[in-house]
Amino acid sequence: MSLVNVIIISRALGPSGRGDVVFLMTITSIAVQFAALSVSEAASNIAGSTPHHRRALASNSIVLATLLGALAVGLLFALFRVFPNIGPHVSGVLYALMLISIAPLILEGYFERIVLADYGFKVVNATWLIPPLANVVVNGTLYALGTISIAAAFGTWIAGQIVALALLWWYIAKRLAGFGRPSPALAREMVTFGIKAHGSRVLMWGNYRLDQWFVGAMAGARELGLYSVAVAWAEGLFLLPQALSAAQRPDLVRADRKTAGAQAGTAFRILTSMTIPLVLVTFLVAPLLCVGVFGAGFRGAIGDLRILAIGAFGIISLKVLGGALIAQRRPLQIGRASCRE
Numbered sequence: 453m454s455l456v457n458v459i460i461i462s463r464a465l466g467p468s469g470r471g472d473v474v475f476l477m478t479i480t481s482i483a484v485q486f487a488a489l490s491v492s493e494a495a496s497n498i499a500g501s502t503p504h505h506r507r508a509l510a511s512n513s514i515v516l517a518t519l520l521g522a523l524a525v526g527l528l529f530a531l532f533r534v535f536p537n538i539g540p541h542v543s544g545v546l547y548a549l550m551l552i553s554i555a556p557l558i559l560e561g562y563f564e565r566i567v568l569a570d571y572g573f574k575v576v577n578a579t580w581l582i583p584p585l586a587n588v589v590v591n592g593t594l595y596a597l598g599t600i601s602i603a604a605a606f607g608t609w610i611a612g613q614i615v616a617l618a619l620l621w622w623y624i625a626k627r628l629a630g631f632g633r634p635s636p637a638l639a640r641e642m643v644t645f646g647i648k649a650h651g652s653r654v655l656m657w658g659n660y661r662l663d664q665w666f667v668g669a670m671a672g673a674r675e676l677g678l679y680s681v682a683v684a685w686a687e688g689l690f691l692l693p694q695a696l697s698a699a700q701r702p703d704l705v706r707a708d709r710k711t712a713g714a715q716a717g718t719a720f721r722i723l724t725s726m727t728i729p730l731v732l733v734t735f736l737v738a739p740l741l742c743v744g745v746f747g748a749g750f751r752g753a754i755g756d757l758r759i760l761a762i763g764a765f766g767i768i769s770l771k772v773l774g775g776a777l778i779a780q781r782r783p784l785q786i787g788r789a790s791c792r793e
Contacts, residue, residue, distance in 0.1 A: 453581065453584035453585055453587070453588055454584040454587070454684070454687075455684055455685070455688065456584075456588050456592075457584060457587040457588050457591055458470075458680070458681065458684040459745060459746065460588065460591050460592055460595050460600075461473055461591060461600075461605055462677070462681060462746050462747075462750065463595075463746065463747065464591075464595045464600045465600070465601075465602065465605075466677070466749060467673075467674045467675075467677030467678055467749055467750065468672075468673040468674045468677055469602060469673075469677070470676075470677035470680060470681070471668060471672070471673030471674055471675070471676035471677035471678075471680065472542070472602045472673050473602055473605045473606055474664060474668070474676055474677065474680040475664075475665070475668040475673065475676060476542065476546065476550055476602075476606045477606065477609060478664040478665050478668065479528075479539070479550065479665060480550050480553060480554065480557065480610075481557075482665055483524050483528055483554050484524075484554055484557045484558050484561070485653065485654065486524065486654060487520045487521060487523065487524035487554060487558060488517075488520060488558045488561055488562070488646075489516075489520060489643060489646045489647055489650050490646040490647070490649040490650040490653045490783075491513070491516055491520075491562060491642050491643060491646035492561045492562050492564070492565040492646075493565070493645065493646055493649040493653070493778050493783065494641065494642040494643075494644075494645035494646045494649075495509055495513060495562050495565045495566050495569070495642065496565035496566070496568065496569050496701060496705065496779070497569075497645070497705050497778075497779065497781060498638070498641070498642065499565070499566045499569035499570065500569040500570075500701075500702050500705035500706060501705055501706065503570075503629070505635075505638060506566065506628060506629035507629045507630055507631060507632025507633075508632050508633060508634060508635040508638050509566060509638065509642075510563070510566060510624050510628075510629070510630070510631045510632070511631045511632055511633065511634045511635075512634050512635060512638055512639045512642060513559060513562035513563060513566070514559060514631075515634050515639070516562070516639060516642065516643070517555050517556075517558040517559035517562060518555055518559075520555075520558060521554045521555025521556075521558050521559075522555065524554050524555075524558075525551045525552075525554055525555075528551065528554075529551070537669060538665075538669040542602070542603075543603070545603070546602075546603055546606060546607075549606070549607065549610060550606075553610045553613070553614075556613070556614055556617055557613055557617075559617060560579070560613060560616060560617040560620065563617065563620035563621065563624060564576055564579060564620060566624060566628070567620055567623055567624065567628070568698060568701060568702060569701075569702055569705065570628060570702070571702055572623065572627075572628075573698075573699065575619065575620070575623045575627075576620075576698070578616075578619060579616035579617075579619055579620055580616075582612050582615050582616045582619070583609060583612030583613050583615075583616060584612070585612070586608055586611060586612035586615070587605075587608055587609060587612060590604070590608045591604070591605055591608060645781070645783070648783040648784055649778050649783035652770070652774055652778075652783065663679075664676060664679065664680060664683065667679050675752075677750075678750055678752040678753045678756065679753065679756050681742060681746055681750050681753040681757075682742065682753040682754075682756035682757035682760055683756075683760060685734065685738075685741050685742070685757050685760075685761075686734070686757060686760035686761055686763070686764070689727060689730055689731065689734065689761060689764035689767070690764065690767045690771070692723060692726070692727075693723050693767060693768045693771040693772055694771055696719050696723065696771075696772065697719075697771045697772050697775040700715060700716070700719060700772075700775065700776070700779075701775060701779055703715065704716065704775070704776050704779035704780065705779045709780055712776055712779065712780050713776070715776070716772055716773055716775075716776035719772050720768065720769065720772045720773055723768050723772060724765065724768060727764050727765065727768060730764075731761045731762065731764055731765075734757065734758075734761040735758050735761055735762075738754045738757045738758050738761075739751075739754050741757065742754045742757060
């Protein structure tokens with residue numbers, strides 16, 4: 453669904469327009485990941501191993517997301533004032549929407565892990581589907597009417613995330629433990645563990661998100677539009693590792709170290725064997741994927757896609773093996789591996 457939306461935006465707005473939309477989304481996503489301090493990793497472990505903490509955990513998530521989101525907004529505002537060229541050159545409304553959305557998106561990540569810890573795969577699948585579905589329906593309709601714009605595309609993406617957050621909030625309140633009194637002691641535990649895991653998550657996001665910020669800031673919207681098309685295809689290779697890592701996480705939190713290692717190793721071997729032919733096919737058909745689907749204006753994305761496809765094997769190791777280490781409360785090990793990569 454996300455790929456369909458990429459096609460719609462790219463054909464409607466061209467490389468430069470696509471680049472502007474991606475720049476806004478990238479800055480928002482990177483800010484969310486940096487500011488969240490990987491507290492979601494702690495939420496996942498605590499919710500899975502100590503269910504009696506879930507009420508306080510949910511309430512703490514709201515408090516922490518609000519505080520960390522406000523801090524991120526202040527830092528971004530200051531950063532863009534000092535270095536205006538690295539920020540988005542958009543209207544004040546879009547600028548404000550980008551900043552306002554940071555705290556809710558942080559909270560969405562926290563809530564998602566709490567729900568996953570209780571094997572809430574159906575509702576999490578729904579939250580993953582809502583944003584891209586909204587993008588395709590709304591942007592596709594606007595494209596057909598000839599009224600699509602950068603503001604509409606970015607606003608639709610934010611709206612889809614907010615709807616997903618509302619669904620998670622409802623599920624926690626009605627189907628899980630609900631919300632209780634915030635616990636400062638539990639909050640310290642969440643932040644302490646999150647900081648330990650944060651280095652690896654930031655480096656992993658830097659592998660395939662921060663680079664888009666750099667491209668947009670240094671090379672401009674057109675080059676980012678080309679690069680983002682290559683990223684959209686390459687990320688198709690990352691979807692199965694992400695899904696399997698999420699599915700394994702509740703079991704790995706509850707398993708002993710030996711069992712967790714065996715399960716993660718099996719998943720890694722299966723995914724690697726499945727990914728090898730997919731990478732080869734992607735490398736060969738890159739011209740068709742970039743030019744045939746998006747048009748001749750996106751020929752510059754072919755080389756980018758071929759390079760990115762090879763990186764799928766590193767993403768598998770970070771997603772599956774890294775997720776297992778964090779689930780077993782050994783986040784510093786994955787941090788060292790990410791640094792080497």
